[in-house]
Structures are given as structure tokens and as C-alpha cells.
Amino acid sequence: xxxxxxxxxxxxxxxxxxxxxxxxxxxxxxxxxxxxxxxxxxxxxxxxxxxxxxxxxxxxxxxxxxxxxxxxxxxxxxxxxxxxxxxxxxxxxxxxxxxxxxxxxxxxxxxxxxxxxxxxxxxxxxxxxxxxxxxxxxxxxxxxxxxxxxxxxxxxxxxxxxxxxxxxxxxxxxxxxxxxxxxxxxxxxxxxxxxxxxxxxxxxxxxxxxxxxxxxxxxxxxxxxxxxxxxxxxxxxxxxxxxxxxxxxxxxxxxxxxxxxxxxxxxxxxxxxxxxxxxxxxxxxxxxxxxxxxxxxxxxxxxxxxxxxxxxxxxxxxxxxxxxxxxxxxxxxxxxxxxxxxxxxxxxxxxxxxxxxxxxxxxxxxxxxxxxxxxxxxxxxxxxxxxxxxxxxxxxxxxxxxxxxxxxxxxxxxxxxxxxxxxxxxxxxxxxxxxxxxxxxxxxxxxxxxxxxxxxxxxxxxxxxxxxxxxxxxxxxxxxxxxxxxxxxxxxxxxxxxxxxxxxxxxxxxxxxxxxxxxxxxxxxxxxxxxxxxxxxxxxxxxxxxxxxxxxxxxxxxxxxxxxxxxxxxxxxxxxxxxxxxxxxxxxxxxxxxxxxxxxxxxxxxxxxxxxxxxxxxxxxxxxxxxxxxxxxxxxxx
Numbered sequence: 001x002x003x004x005x006x007x008x009x010x011x012x013x014x015x016x017x018x019x020x021x022x023x024x025x026x027x028x029x030x031x032x033x034x035x036x037x038x039x040x041x042x043x044x045x046x047x048x049x050x051x052x053x054x055x056x057x058x059x060x061x062x063x064x065x066x067x068x069x070x071x072x073x074x075x076x077x078x079x080x081x082x083x084x085x086x087x088x089x090x091x092x093x094x095x096x097x098x099x100x101x102x103x104x105x106x107x108x109x110x111x112x113x114x115x116x117x118x119x120x121x122x123x124x125x126x127x128x129x130x131x132x133x134x135x136x137x138x139x140x141x142x143x144x145x146x147x148x149x150x151x152x153x154x155x156x157x158x159x160x161x162x163x164x165x166x167x168x169x170x171x172x173x174x175x176x177x178x179x180x181x182x183x184x185x186x187x188x189x190x191x192x193x194x195x196x197x198x199x200x201x202x203x204x205x206x207x208x209x210x211x212x213x214x215x216x217x218x219x220x221x222x223x224x225x226x227x228x229x230x231x232x233x234x235x236x237x238x239x240x241x242x243x244x245x246x247x248x249x250x251x252x253x254x255x256x257x258x259x260x261x262x263x264x265x266x267x268x269x270x271x272x273x274x275x276x277x278x279x280x281x282x283x284x285x286x287x288x289x290x291x292x293x294x295x296x297x298x299x300x301x302x303x304x305x306x307x308x309x310x311x312x313x314x315x316x317x318x319x320x321x322x323x324x325x326x327x328x329x330x331x332x333x334x335x336x337x338x339x340x341x342x343x344x345x346x347x348x349x350x351x352x353x354x355x356x357x358x359x360x361x362x363x364x365x366x367x368x369x370x371x372x373x374x375x376x377x378x379x380x381x382x383x384x385x386x387x388x389x390x391x392x393x394x395x396x397x398x399x400x401x402x403x404x405x406x407x408x409x410x411x412x413x414x415x416x417x418x419x420x421x422x423x424x425x426x427x428x429x430x431x432x433x434x435x436x437x438x439x440x441x442x443x444x445x446x447x448x449x450x451x452x453x454x455x456x457x458x459x460x461x462x463x464x465x466x467x468x469x470x471x472x473x474x475x476x477x478x479x480x481x482x483x484x485x486x487x488x489x490x491x492x493x494x495x496x497x498x499x500x501x502x503x504x505x506x507x508x509x510x511x512x513x514x515x516x517x518x519x520x521x522x523x524x525x526x527x528x529x530x531x532x533x534x535x536x537x538x539x540x541x542x543x544x545x546x547x548x549x550x551x552x553x554x555x556x557x558x559x560x561x562x563x564x565x566x567x568x569x570x571x572x573x574x575x576x577x578x579x580x581x582x583x584x585x586x587x588x589x590x591x592x593x594x595x596x597x598x599x600x601x602x603x604x605x606x607x608x609x610x611x612x613x614x615x616x617x618x619x620x621x622x623x624x625x626x627x628x629x630x631x632x633x634x635x636x637x638x
Contacts, residue, residue, distance in 0.1 A: 062148045062153065062320050063098055063276075063320055063321070064100065065321070069145060070145065070146050075098075076095060077095070079094050079176070080092055080161075080172050080175055085168055085169075088105050088107050088108045088164065089105065089107050090105050090163070091103065091172075092161060092162035092175065093143075099149050100149060101116065101147060102143055103162030104141060104142070104143035104162075105141055106140065106141040108135050109166070110136065112134070112135045113132055113164065113166075114132070114142060114163070115128070115164075116147050116160055116161070117130065118130055118158050119160075120151075120157075122177070122248075130144065130147050131144030131146075150272070150276065152275065152318075153319055155243075156239060156240075157239055157272060157275050158247075159174040159177055159247070160174065176275075179268070179271075181217070181219075181273060182218065182219075183217050183219055183267065185266075189212070189221040189264055189267050191267070192214035192219065192221070193214050193217055194214055196212070196213045197213070199297050199606050200297070200298075202284075202295045202297050204288055205291065207226055207231060208225040209295060210225070211235075212264075214267065216304060217304075218270045218271045218302035219267040220235060220270055220300070221265045221267045221284075222265045223263070224263060224286045227289075229256050230255055230289030231256040231286065231288055231289050232253055232255050232289070235248075235252055235265055235283070235284055236248055236250070236283050237280055238281045239279075241279070241609075242281050242299035252265030252266045253265070255289075256289075265284075268282065278311075278350065279315060279607075279608075281300060282301075283298060284297045285297075301607045303608060305346060306637075308342075308346055308348060310342075310610060310634050311342050311343070311631060313608045313627055317623075317624035322361060323360065324358060325625075329372035329382075330384075330387040330564075331563065331625050332358070333394040334390055334567055334571060335624065336394045336397075336398075337390075338631045338635065339354065339631070340394075341397065341574060341635045342635045344400075345635050355402060355407075362376075363378070364378060372384070379410065379413050379414060380414060383434055383435035384433075384434060384435075385434060385435065389414070389418055389444065392411045393411075393450060393451055395411040399458065400458075411454075412459065415451050415465070421435075421437070422472070423437070428496075429475035429479070430475055431444040431445050431447075432444070433491070439491055439492075440496075441490055442481050442489065442510070442511065443507055446514050449469060449476055450575075453466075453473070453514060453517035453518040457520060457521045470524065472518075476511060477526065477530050481498060482511070482534070485541065486533050486534060486537025487503045487534075487537055488504075488508045488534065503543045503544060504552065504565070504568050505544055505572035506567075506568035508534055508544065509574065509576060512534050512535055512575045513574070513578055513579075515527040515528070516531050516578050520582065531579055532579070535588060548591075548598075549615045550569045550572065550573070550595055552569060561621075566612050566626045567629045569629050569633065570629030570630065573632045576591070576592065577635065593637045596634050596637035598615060599614035599634075602614070603615070603620070610627050610629075610631075611630075612629075
């Protein structure tokens, strides 16, 4: 541990040894980092109190990557007091909009050095000497480059401090040890807006250990009852769904006082908007005074509302550096659309930055394999016509939410590109699915109809898009894509007949959504009647529902849905919700409520993860695509 004096190191070791018996009370952990975190959490004071990590720091990328020049900082603040080291001034600088920090030393001499330490376990260990810079000859000061405070991609929350060696080593205090959302870590439980106990308590030697949630403010606390003096209660907090908790072990550790049988911790936040960490999980743990082992409740995420809880869990999969949900291009467009729909309904603004971030990071070009199998050629365009159209729909939704004209301009650019693949020479009209013009199908036709009708309603003094939307709507209704049961099959044969392929919910939903938007923009009565007919057919069809719950054919029996199909039902619910808003239909609203109630009761775990099968049947699967799909249903029911 270079630079640290012997007495300080001895004090650190003594502090760790003193804390060790308390750590023995922690419940068995899936890895060893939690044990280290508990000791460090109890002793971290902003000075040397543990050990520097021997491993080289891997670059962290959030909104920017480590080593960004401070001249590019969006804002500068000084979150902790400066430190005087033999007359030199050591400062820690932070830019909260960037989520980064840097260090500087002033009034120094040649050879003085400055650096950052970054800890991922509440100061117990750290990556030392980040960005170390030395004052060159004739200068009196220098600074480091910027480093990230947190790592949303890796589900880690960091602490950072500035250090310098100027004829002696010293460091500032760490930032930010306290998590703040609506309320901050350490707020008394007496200030909670309600007391929800979302998971069963656990018992140990006759003691009852409970997890309590203030759902409105996404805060948590723990309590121990039926105990005795010396019994302990604390919280663990994890940013990766309970897989690890290196910076959140033993939060608020509290002992039952003499003469008492119960106590509780203070409250701790489960969301860190400043660190772009929204889906924090917590559990309550405790131990009986005479035994070292502990016991914990299940892990839980907060539920301020159904939609907000689902969105928080969804955001844990967003890559802020690359600006998308990794590994699926069109699904990311549909997911961004679902997220914007949700925040418009709930009024939360925590994710506003995601809209611009996704746009700015993805509007350029990408080689094949970087974003999709095909190259992305700029402006979200590729040979997959339907993939391109999903992004057009996302930017219309972004424009509606932000009123930023660049999003509407992008949607127009995309629609102009799509227009090339509207072809009246085959089947009298309709959109080709791919650049090679191999297939006319429902998804591309529905997307084009919705996009053109949307542009007609938003482009000032439009004389073009309305006519194109009318042509697209008239063609869809008469094309044969809608079968005799009022259901939309996948596409047309080469001789322009309904191909009888699978009825997917998203094809049904896109047709409804396109016709509703055409009706709004042009007053087309046939479009309105057809949209209602398609909705009524879907709600009564055994091909799309089972027991009143929306069900894909791949949801049945032992089948499984692929990554595309996982998101289909959410698209249907988005546009059924749109029809509900337009018509005020109580039938459609009750159907939406049925979906939300069912998936929340039967398809959700304590971490608010929502699966593919809304009725909760097995086998089920959960990932960010199923999460986005379920979010669409929850939003439709708001």
C-alpha cells in the first residue's frame, strides 16, 4: 500500500479486527465480497482504513469511459472539503451529469503527484492511483483525467476520493457514501410513508426478522422482534438482483438495547438516480446475540407503482454507454417506445436522459454484428424494412414526449426511406419486408400504416403523409391479411393470398394501432370500424387468449418463444390501449386490467421481474424483452 504511514495502517488493521465479530453474524453469502464490505462499511471514514486492491483497474464506461478530459465535463462541483497537505491544496471535483470525478493539486512543487482511488465495496478496498499525474517542472499544479463514479453496466456503485503525495500522502473524504433518491440513506423509519412487508419474515432462535418498505419513496428498513439485548438487525443492498452486495452489506446495523426485545434500522434507498442505478434490491438480516450465524429475508425491489417498478427492473439491462438494450436491435426500439409510454403515464422523469442517449449513440453507422446481423447504414436504416420502421415509431413517441423536433425529423427521414418499398406493382400495394423484396407481410404493412398516419398528425400543413396513410389503410383492409375470423395472419403468398401462417398478437396490435391513428387524422370511418372489429376478434379468439389472458401460440404447453416473440404481446397491449383511449370502451379497459392484474399476481417475482407467460405457467422465461412486453400491458392498464 504505497505512501501510507505505518500508524495509519495499524489503525486500519485494528479497526478491521474489531469489526470482525460483527461480520460473523452475516448470513451465508454467495461470494466473499459481502464479508469484506461489512467490515469496510463499519470503518470507512475518508482516510486510509483498509487495503488498496492489487489488481489493475479495468476501464469503466457509463455515459463516458474512464480517462475523459475534465475540459469536457458538463458541470463542476466540489462535493467534499479540500485537503491541505503541507501547504498544497488537494481537491476532488465532480460532474454529476457525467457521473464522473477528477482530482487536482495546487500550490505544489515539481514531483508532487495526485490521483483518484475508487472503491466498489464501500471503502474496504480500492483501485489505487487512477489517473496519477505528477507536477512537471515550472508548474505549480496538475490534475487527473476523469473517472466514473459508478458502473451501471456492471451493476456496481462506487465511491471515489482524491489523493496526493506532496511530501506526505493524504486523501479527501469519499464521495458519495450516501444514496439519495426521494429520501436519503439514514432517514428514520418514523418518516416512512407507509409500512409494507412484501415478503415473509424469517425466524432465528425465536427472533422474527422483517423487511419493511416505504413503497412510495422506494425506501427500506429492517426490524427484529421477540429478541433480547445484543441481538442485531441490518439491511443488505444489491445492485445486481442479489448476486452480490459488496457496497451494501450491514447497512444500518443496529443492536437491541438493554431492557428491550426489539429494534429496527434506519431507512435506506433502493434507487440511485445519480448513479443510473434504479433497480436496487434489499433484504433484512439479523442474528441472535449469542450465535454468530444470521438469517435473511428474500431479496426485494421496491414497488412505487406497477409501471414504475417494472421500468426500474427493465432499466437494469440498459447499457448507458452504448445506448441500447444489448443484443437485439428492433427489440430495443420497441422497448424504448414502451419505456416512454410508461413515463408519460406515470409522470416520472428519471429516464428522460435515456431518450437522447439512445438517439445520439445509435443514429450513426454500425458494421454487421455490432447492432444487428445486417449493417446499420445511418439514421437507423438497414435492409430489414420492419426493423427500420420500429425505430421510426420510437422517434415519433420520443417527439410526442419531448417535443424535440429532431426526433420528428428522424421519423420523417426513416419514413422517406421506407416509402421506397411501398409497391403497387405486386398485390396492388403493400410494403416489402426486406430490401430483396421477398415477402409482403403484416408487420411491415402495419408499421408503415401507423408511421405514415402518425406523421400526418404531426407534420405541420401536411399534404403528403395523410394520402400515403390512407392508401396504406385501404390496402391493409382489402389485402387479405385479415382472415374470416377477424384475425391478422403473418403475410401473403407469392400470388397475393393470405398465407394462413401464425396469428401473432403484435400483427393484430399494429393493425389496430395504424387504423386508430388513421381514423384520428382523417376521420376515416372504415378505419375506426375495422380497428374495433380486430380488437373484438382478438379478445374473443382462442388463438390469442386463454382464460381471458393474452397468449401467444409459443406460450402453450412445452413450447418456448424466441427473442422476437417474447415482445409481441406488449405491442398488442400498447395499441389496444390506444384504441381504449380513443373510444373509452369499458370492455377494452377491463381486458387491459385483467392482463395487468394477472401478470402482476402470477408472473412476477419479488424483484419485479416479469416473464413471457403472463398466466405464470411453466416453462417460463424472464429477460428484458419479456419485461418490456409486460410493461406495455401495465401501462395500458394505468
